[in-house]
Amino acid sequence: MEFLSYGFMRNALIAVCIITPLFGILGTMIVNNKMAFFSDALGHSALTGMAIGVLLGFAGTDIPMLLFALCFALLLNHMKRKSSASTDTIISVFSSLGTAVGLVVLSRGGNFSKYSALLVGDILSITAKEIFCLAGVLAVTLLFWLFCFNKLHACSVNKSLAKSKGIPVRLIEDLFAVLIAVIVMLSIKWVGILIINALLILPVAAAANISSNMREYHLFSVILSVASGIIGLVLAYYLNAAVGPTIVIVAAVFFAATFFARPLFRT
């Protein structure tokens, strides 16, 4: 357990223990509501958020990134409701625009390399303060999950039915979009734009392979997510690999194992 003797690894381990259950829970809701592509688009919009921060001369880019993501998520939801185009088309438009604007601003004078760390993330440089911040987000997510999950699930099954039951569909959807935006923006620096969606979706997909009800689905998702995170971090340390991608590979192994084990659990 030599790796625990280093401060950066202890911090990273704590961060992984917070981020992975968070992603496990959020992932189930994202997949249920068919918003996998939405969270991916949000991840890409981080580039523009950062670009705005750089242009306006903010010392840290966290706040402009967060504010931009919130606007981006709510606007996207609004467009989805108003437009006759299909959801994935709208999201694709927003995602590409978010990436393009960010690239144009950040790559001025061939300087994109300064920001390219955002693409793969760097969980090893996380600080105690940022860990507390993530813990706060985990708490908020748990609250949302406790109080809104059934309503959100009802919306995902049938919006009209949900409305007739007196569920504020719009409010719930917007709240959820805001939650995704906050989580994606706060964790993107540690996880990376290119792989954040894999971490959100893979454990959920693995859990879906072997679950037969909602309880199992959530439980397995969180367990597999946390296990991928811890194993990935430790392996990355000893194999000298980038942390985020290693976690994704471990999660993919879990997915493969559950995929092939599916026939065992058919009733």
Add this chain to the structure above:
Amino acid sequence: MGKRKAVFMCGLLAVMFGITAMIVAFAEKKGETDGLLCVTSFYPVQLLAEAVSEGAEGVTVKNLTENHSGCIHDYTLTTRDMRLLSEAELFLINGGDMELFLEKAAVEYKDLKIVDTSEGYAFLEGVEHNHDHGADADAHEAESCTDPAHNHGDEAHNVHADETDAHDDHSEAVNAHIWLDVDGYLLQLSGVEEAFVQADPAQAALYRKNADACRAELTKLKEEYETAKIALAGKETVVFHEGFVYLLRMLGIETVHCLSMDADTQIAAGEAAEITEECKLHGITLLFAEAEYAETVTDTFAKEISGQVVVLDPVTGDRKLNTGTISDDATGGMSPEENGISLYCTRMRRNLDRIMQAYGLR
């Protein structure tokens, strides 16, 4: 949850954690180093540290950015690097904002002695300034990494005048590639020497002796450049690597424009046009680039101005990575055993050869 599922989940987790534990056990068996561990931030500093500490007892020099061939502006620390740094007693860096990743590392390793080998050097401004054209026609007189003496005094450069100054927020950027200036490298040598002497006073005499030998070699190299300067001074060119500004400055060749090539970004269309205009205006037909980007430069600029791209070696990594393709007929002259300063000198001499050949002087 069925019993089967519980068993499957436990089994799956046990297997995965088991494999991880085996890898951990295997990796932790590997030995550790004793004595003075000196970590360098990248290749040119590593060459110096190895040369100065050659023959010293109990000194290990390790390089952080081992597999990185280019400059390290965009480098992020890996877990191996973080481990190395936490075990190191001495950390030698290039300085001049080259090690941007240090901002984080410095917080983590408060006890680590970080030595900036370029301290006291008068850096040129960084290439970011290339876009910092003001509203007046000759604003890029003070531009970027180009020679301060560069002055046009004609109207053709109004081509830049309509650009806004929206780009000028990188005012602190400096051109950190000072190892390509032999004077700069000599200064770095002294910095490395002092660092070793202070960290390990018992072997001070050896460090001094090694450093003196390096100094003699570098001085000889410098003289060769000075001799060549007589024939080359006053020429003008465009370069595609910030470091070459220093290298060509030693030869009295003025860089009228410097574009820093980057694997992540394409050349902006406006800048390409601007460079082509400058080349035509100054009658420049020789462009200098590193091997990696020689082809891009040829396709974008050299064909346009009917010029030629000369491949230079930025001495930032394994020499195999830098034996270029275009205009590269001089790969010889290096024996595989060469290392440290003599390797640096050989590579710098080869650069000089290529420049002389390109100008038809050799």
